[in-house]
Amino acid sequence: MDRKKSYWLPKSRKARRAVITLVLLCAWSSFAWAAAINLIVRLPLDHADVIVVLSGSASYKERATKAAELYRARIAPSVVLTNDNNQGGWSKEEQRNPYYYERARQQLILEGVSPNDITVLLDPVYSTHDEAVVLRRSLEPTTFRSMLVVTSAYHSRRALWTLRQSFGGTVMRIGIEPVLAAGQTPKPATWWLHLQGWEDVALEYVKMAYYWWRY
Numbered sequence: 001m002d003r004k005k006s007y008w009l010p011k012s013r014k015a016r017r018a019v020i021t022l023v024l025l026c027a028w029s030s031f032a033w034a035a036a037i038n039l040i041v042r043l044p045l046d047h048a049d050v051i052v053v054l055s056g057s058a059s060y061k062e063r064a065t066k067a068a069e070l071y072r073a074r075i076a077p078s079v080v081l082t083n084d085n086n087q088g089g090w091s092k093e094e095q096r097n098p099y100y101y102e103r104a105r106q107q108l109i110l111e112g113v114s115p116n117d118i119t120v121l122l123d124p125v126y127s128t129h130d131e132a133v134v135l136r137r138s139l140e141p142t143t144f145r146s147m148l149v150v151t152s153a154y155h156s157r158r159a160l161w162t163l164r165q166s167f168g169g170t171v172m173r174i175g176i177e178p179v180l181a182a183g184q185t186p187k188p189a190t191w192w193l194h195l196q197g198w199e200d201v202a203l204e205y206v207k208m209a210y211y212w213w214r215y
Helices: 015-039 056-070 100-110 128-139 153-166 195-214
Strands: 052-053 080-082 118-124 146-152 173-179
Touching: 015 195, 052 056, 056 080, 056 100, 056 146, 056 173, 080 100, 080 128, 100 118, 118 128, 128 153, 128 195, 146 153, 153 173, 153 195
Parallel strands: 052 080, 052 146, 080 118, 146 173
Antiparallel strands: none
């Protein structure tokens, strides 16, 4: 009795390998896209007391641009920046390497945010957990009762979880606006083709596991 043949596969070995490779590539692409999308959380607020821009070093421009967009839409009257204590490239104008929070502040101003409406929390932070601790310490004594957090898309799920943990037991209402791929962040469909994508997506799952275990 003859074996059942796989009529959907070509007879040529080279052609079969090409088909199998294509199928595996399609499967991986779908999985990678779903993994990226799962990291993105959006929790909008119609109005907030303050917009908080989390530090992102090289992602400062897209985050500041999004925050300015929300500010111009009158979602909140002021913007708060955190300080990751990292410096960027050389500035010919300033003859030094400005800190990323300085670059973010300048970007906000260029995008129409009044300098008087920008506050920088200068306490150095080295992780999302540090930012959450500094934000609670700085905002709890104020009259602020709601904040809209701006961060990169793939960081949004962990950021929201961490902030909720930190502000647990308070009246603070937390919203989050992820910055979708805008040049500095790879797109969900193709992140795995970029080194930055592996840092943004694959490494983010490692960080999430650590945070859920640690905090």
